[in-house]
Amino acid sequence: MSVTPSLTLPAHYSLFTSQKPIGHNVLTNTGRPNPSPSTASLFEVAKYNGKFTAAVYSWEHLRNLAPPEALDFVYYLNTLQRPQGDRNIAQAAADCLARFKPALLFVYLEGVDQAGHASGWMSPAYFDALAEADRAVGTLKTAIADAGIAGATDIILHSDHGGSGTHHQEATPENLTIPWIAWGPDIRRGFRIEAPVSILDTAPTIAHLLGIRPHYSWVGRPLSEIVNGRRGGAAADRPQAAGSVLTLAGAQGPRPKLGPGESAPGFSGRQMNDSESA
Numbered sequence: 524m525s526v527t528p529s530l531t532l533p534a535h536y537s538l539f540t541s542q543k544p545i546g547h548n549v550l551t552n553t554g555r556p557n558p559s560p561s562t563a564s565l566f567e568v569a570k571y572n573g574k575f576t577a578a579v580y581s582w583e584h585l586r587n588l589a590p591p592e593a594l595d596f597v598y599y600l601n602t603l604q605r606p607q608g609d610r611n612i613a614q615a616a617a618d619c620l621a622r623f624k625p626a627l628l629f630v631y632l633e634g635v636d637q638a639g640h641a642s643g644w645m646s647p648a649y650f651d652a653l654a655e656a657d658r659a660v661g662t663l664k665t666a667i668a669d670a671g672i673a674g675a676t677d678i679i680l681h682s683d684h685g686g687s688g689t690h691h692q693e694a695t696p697e698n699l700t701i702p703w704i705a706w707g708p709d710i711r712r713g714f715r716i717e718a719p720v721s722i723l724d725t726a727p728t729i730a731h732l733l734g735i736r737p738h739y740s741w742v743g744r745p746l747s748e749i750v751n752g753r754r755g756g757a758a759a760d761r762p763q764a765a766g767s768v769l770t771l772a773g774a775q776g777p778r779p780k781l782g783p784g785e786s787a788p789g790f791s792g793r794q795m796n797d798s799e800s801a
């Protein structure tokens with residue numbers, strides 16, 4: 524489940540600070556947000572713990588998700604007028620994986636959201652953009668394998684909000700419902716999360732996978748039930764910091780490709796379509 528307002532910047536702040544918008548104080552898609560000083564971004568928490576942090580995105584407002592010195596690598600490209608924008612972003616992320624093997628890589632794929640605004644959510648163009656985003660995820664998976672870190676890299680894939688018509692402002696199930704999927708060597712295969720899942724849970728879950736303590740200001744919970752406990756314990760027991768990739772499709776509609784009981788092999792996932800309005 525996303526947050527209210529289901530807008531890109533407030534939702535991303537909720538993702539990275541594990542607080543509702545009323546808590547982190549970023550309530551609009553402003554280019555100059557003024558987040559509450561009591562928040563802590565996953566980027567700075569990971570950096571504080573000595574992790575290599577990276578972000579690849581196509582919407583410049585997202586630079587505000589990390590305070591100065593919280594990121595080791597940043598790539599930004601305006602993809603609004605680029606029909607192959609997600610492809611460019613995925614390639615940049617692949618290059619980052621090959622060169623630096625980051626512990627935390629955030630990748631923002633915007634094409635789905637752009638198609639939704641231009642042609643409508645669930646329109647043919649929207650599904651074409653979903654297919655393009657799917658290919659971008661494939662590029663990332665290949666890059667992870669080529670970098671030799673497939674055995675230590677988990678992917679969390681979800682959107683920041685849904686959409687209906689050509690917008691996503693109102694607090695409707697179509698706008699608030701998002702898919703949330705995890706995949707990788709530490710993730711239980713074919714496991715379907717039954718408990719309600721919030722976008723606030725993403726940062727604590729990634730911290731859990733990276734073996735670092737969640738920040739005290741975070742209100743979400745780590746979805747520890749998706750972790751398979753390989754190596755005889757939690758992922759925190761790993762001797763080496765493992766790569767953890769967060770990939771965000773800019774938006775997806777109310778019917779993600781994985782339906783109830785249709786979890787793809789190797790994935791833990793849930794459609795967050797309960798009535799929670801975090």
Ligand SMILES: [Zn+2]
Binds near residue numbers: 531636640691774
């Ligand atoms: Zn949008």
